[in-house]
Amino acid sequence: MSLDLDQTTTETQTATVSKAGLSAKQRMRRHKALVYTLRVVLLVAVLAIWEISCTYLFDDFYYSKPSKVWNQLVVWFTQGTSSGSIWVNISATLQEAVYGFILGSIFGVVSGIILGRSRLLSEVLAPYIQALNAIPRVVLAALFVLWFGLGMTSKVVTALVLVFFPVFFNAFQGAREVDRNLVNNARILGASRWDVLRSIVVPSATSWILASLHTAFGFALIGAIVGEYTGATHGLGLLINTSQNSFNAAGVFAGMVICTVLALTAELFLGALERRLLKWRPPAQSTGATAV
Amino acid sequence: MSLVVLDHATKRFMTSSGGLHTAVSEVSLTVEAGEFVAVVGPTGCGKSTTLSLISGLEPPSEGTATVAGKPVTGIPDGVGYMFQTDAMLPWRTVLGNVAAGPMWRGVAKDKARDQAREWIERVGLKGFENYYMHQLSGGMRKRVALAQTLVNNPSILLMDEPFSALDVQTRALMQNELLNLWSDTNAAVVFVTHDLEEAITLADRVVVMTASPARIKDVFTINLPRPRNVEEIRMTPEFIAIYSEVWQSLSSEVEIARTTGANRVA
Numbered sequence: 001m002s003l004d005l006d007q008t009t010t011e012t013q014t015a016t017v018s019k020a021g022l023s024a025k026q027r028m029r030r031h032k033a034l035v036y037t038l039r040v041v042l043l044v045a046v047l048a049i050w051e052i053s054c055t056y057l058f059d060d061f062y063y064s065k066p067s068k069v070w071n072q073l074v075v076w077f078t079q080g081t082s083s084g085s086i087w088v089n090i091s092a093t094l095q096e097a098v099y100g101f102i103l104g105s106i107f108g109v110v111s112g113i114i115l116g117r118s119r120l121l122s123e124v125l126a127p128y129i130q131a132l133n134a135i136p137r138v139v140l141a142a143l144f145v146l147w148f149g150l151g152m153t154s155k156v157v158t159a160l161v162l163v164f165f166p167v168f169f170n171a172f173q174g175a176r177e178v179d180r181n182l183v184n185n186a187r188i189l190g191a192s193r194w195d196v197l198r199s200i201v202v203p204s205a206t207s208w209i210l211a212s213l214h215t216a217f218g219f220a221l222i223g224a225i226v227g228e229y230t231g232a233t234h235g236l237g238l239l240i241n242t243s244q245n246s247f248n249a250a251g252v253f254a255g256m257v258i259c260t261v262l263a264l265t266a267e268l269f270l271g272a273l274e275r276r277l278l279k280w281r282p283p284a285q286s287t288g289a290t291a292v
Numbered sequence: 293m294s295l296v297v298l299d300h301a302t303k304r305f306m307t308s309s310g311g312l313h314t315a316v317s318e319v320s321l322t323v324e325a326g327e328f329v330a331v332v333g334p335t336g337c338g339k340s341t342t343l344s345l346i347s348g349l350e351p352p353s354e355g356t357a358t359v360a361g362k363p364v365t366g367i368p369d370g371v372g373y374m375f376q377t378d379a380m381l382p383w384r385t386v387l388g389n390v391a392a393g394p395m396w397r398g399v400a401k402d403k404a405r406d407q408a409r410e411w412i413e414r415v416g417l418k419g420f421e422n423y424y425m426h427q428l429s430g431g432m433r434k435r436v437a438l439a440q441t442l443v444n445n446p447s448i449l450l451m452d453e454p455f456s457a458l459d460v461q462t463r464a465l466m467q468n469e470l471l472n473l474w475s476d477t478n479a480a481v482v483f484v485t486h487d488l489e490e491a492i493t494l495a496d497r498v499v500v501m502t503a504s505p506a507r508i509k510d511v512f513t514i515n516l517p518r519p520r521n522v523e524e525i526r527m528t529p530e531f532i533a534i535y536s537e538v539w540q541s542l543s544s545e546v547e548i549a550r551t552t553g554a555n556r557v558a
């Protein structure tokens with residue numbers, strides 16, 4: 001009986017939302033269409049300005065232009081590159097980035113959560129972590145090529161090192177900001193320390209961790225490419241390096257375009273993963289935010 | 293031996309400025325099995341702290357807390373605690389939240405879920421098993437918290453202003469249901485509230501606490517017959533008589549809390 005009361009309130013709420021939402025929905029859709037159109041217009045305009053200015057004003061030997069970049073891409077995909085089929089190079093870079101990403105994320109999450117839950121350990125290690133974080137880590141790529149050779153390992157390690165820190169810091173913060181109330185409640189209900197870690201600390205750090213994974217994959221790609229650029233037998237970084245050495249600006253741009261596509265694809269996967277893992281969260285109030 | 297005994301329990305906290313703040317001072321209180329004790333006092337006086345001493349979440353600075361004959365060191369067996377603010381896991385469904393307690397206590401998953409379903413039905417949430425917390429109203433969330441606590445069959449039920457955030461009608465419904473559910477058990481209840489009407493409606497004894505630091509000022513025995521209907525009992529002359537008697541004791545403390553609170557703001 002009492003339940004009916006609660007139910008009716010939620011029902012009336014949803015009813016009003018959907019009634020008022022009709023026209024708002026249409027406005028939303030029109031707004032979205034406008035945004036997408038303007039995005040395309042912007043892209044076309046930038047490419048057109050680049051193409052025209054480099055045809056008539058500047059030297060396209062240095063600055064290249066979209067049509068040349070396109071031609072370079074066509075050549076790579078149809079005739080292959082100086083270091084073999086383009087797919088071999090893409091798959092090399094992708095593998096290095098993905099392995100580095102996975103390993104770096106695992107290390108980052110585990111050490112972030114351990115330090116986030118252990119005050120003594122985090123206080124002892126804090127200055128060292130700050131120092132390590134302050135190192136310009138891209139430079140390590142050179143060292144890793146010396147240590148691990150031209151093969152995949154040196155790139156995976158570079159990517160791992162770049163991925164580790166953002167994931168670590170977010171996992172650390174997430175593990176620290178766990179609601180004490182939730183922990184106390186769980187302890188009263190019978191949770192052991194391990195239960196608290198597994199059922200409360202990890203899930204509440206998850207949204208922090210997932211947020212860091214977006215930037216982290218970008219770092220993984222950077223790590224792989226910088227590593228290849230420093231010395232490799234395959235990969236997009238090598239293609240960019242080779243293009244640079246032969247004064248082929250279009251080749252550098254073409255390599256960048258492929259990297260961008262890889263990063264955006266990964267972003268789609270991570271977005272889907274995030275939505276799946278965080279489906280318990282209340283939906284963001286997107287209508288309110290965009291309508292105003 | 294009484295089920296719950298606080299013996300000259302005192303609790304001090306470090307303040308942010310480095311001083312000591314006494315939240316609870318020399319509180320002695322006993323609660324028997326099956327007894328419903330309400331604790332009233334002005335907001336901020338130290339009621340929640342008193343509950344945390346019984347639950348073992350905070351150790352007393354002086355004095356002792358004893359539950360079922362054993363001094364409280366960790367969380368005692370048989371304690372259930374409904375917190376003042378929601379403490380359910382937002383990433384678990386209603387079913388997942390209610391089944392959590394039994395599973396953490398070693399009950400097999402299927403069995404824990406069966407027990408959870410039974411309690412979800414008893415608190416009137418059948419059909420909402422797969423909802424997440426943000427999809428529920430405030431009253432429904434309190435029902436989840438109640439089911440989550442009761443599924444463990446606590447012999448001592450600590451409740452910290454569980455219904456204060458609810459609207460008047462929902463609160464009365466929840467109070468009635470609490471009395472119904474409790475009457476099937478032999479649990480001791482310590483129910484903290486700042487609402488005197490609620491305290492008298494529900495309890496066998498009402499403990500009045502002083503303004504900060506919390507000391508026990510008076511204890512009143514409420515001899516209203518059970519079973520009680522919370523909405524009807526408030527109209528009876530017996531209720532009104534005991535209400536004005538307890539209010540005599542409580543109102544001066546509320547006044548003190550108000551003036552010191554006002555001074556602090558000013």
Ligand SMILES: Nc1ncnc2c1ncn2[C@@H]1O[C@H](COP(=O)(O)OP(=O)(O)O)[C@@H](O)[C@H]1O
Nearest residue numbers: 305306315333334335336337338339340341342
């Ligand atoms: N963990 C804590 N650390 C420091 N001070 C606290 C803590 N818990 C409560 N207090 C202080 O103790 C006093 C009593 O708090 P509380 O027991 O929550 O009051 P009530 O529940 O009666 O409103 C308050 O002044 C509060 O600031």
Ligand SMILES: [Mg+2]
Nearest residue numbers: 339340376452
């Ligand atoms: Mg309180």
